[in-house]
Amino acid sequence: MSFPKNIKVRRSGIDTKQRAAKAASDEVGRRERQHQENQEIAGILNGLLNSWCDSDPGKNRDVYFFLDPTLRQRVVVREFLPEDAKVYRTQREWNEYSRTRSWHGANYDGVPYWYPIVNLDAVGKGECSKCKSAQPAVEHYVQTYNSPEGDEWLKEFFVLCRDCNSKTIFKSETSDSRF
Numbered sequence: 001m002s003f004p005k006n007i008k009v010r011r012s013g014i015d016t017k018q019r020a021a022k023a024a025s026d027e028v029g030r031r032e033r034q035h036q037e038n039q040e041i042a043g044i045l046n047g048l049l050n051s052w053c054d055s056d057p058g059k060n061r062d063v064y065f066f067l068d069p070t071l072r073q074r075v076v077v078r079e080f081l082p083e084d085a086k087v088y089r090t091q092r093e094w095n096e097y098s099r100t101r102s103w104h105g106a107n108y109d110g111v112p113y114w115y116p117i118v119n120l121d122a123v124g125k126g127e128c129s130k131c132k133s134a135q136p137a138v139e140h141y142v143q144t145y146n147s148p149e150g151d152e153w154l155k156e157f158f159v160l161c162r163d164c165n166s167k168t169i170f171k172s173e174t175s176d177s178r179f
């Protein structure tokens with residue numbers, strides 16, 4: 001192998017290699033970001049499927065809920081429920097079930113009566129910042145910090161767009177206790 005004698009040729013060879021290396025590392029970065037975004041969206045969708053079964057939402061894991069059109073009430077979406085899912089429609093049904101629960105931290109085996117069950121097209125929406133279309137709004141709630149000196153809870157609202165695979169945060173608040 002011989003080295004290029006001409007300095008210009010040599011330099012342009014180095015530039016080409018550097019450009020290629022940069023393009024490759026950009027591509028790796030892009031894929032990593034894409035992978036992280038996909039992971040995050042998958043986590044959100046998973047939470048939307050089963051956060052209703054959490055007996056202390058947000059205490060031990062991130063929970064995600066669809067909302068009613070006022071964006072104040074958490075709802076459960078019918079299309080996200082398994083067909084054979086148990087649903088407690090009244091407080092009385094719920095009380096009966098409550099008595100049979102082994103310990104208060106156990107997951108609920110059915111949808112509690114306080115979550116209205118609605119169709120996906122009836123959930124509260126907001127505008128996706130990328131495609132500007134109206135997409136479902138989601139509440140994210142979790143205890144982000146737990147210590148004797150103080151706790152921190154996060155409540156975040158965002159628009160989830162499956163077309164763009166993105167979330168548009170439109171409100172984010174923290175508190176030192178459940179809120």
Ligand SMILES: [Zn+2]
Nearest residue numbers: 128131161164
């Ligand atoms: Zn979008």
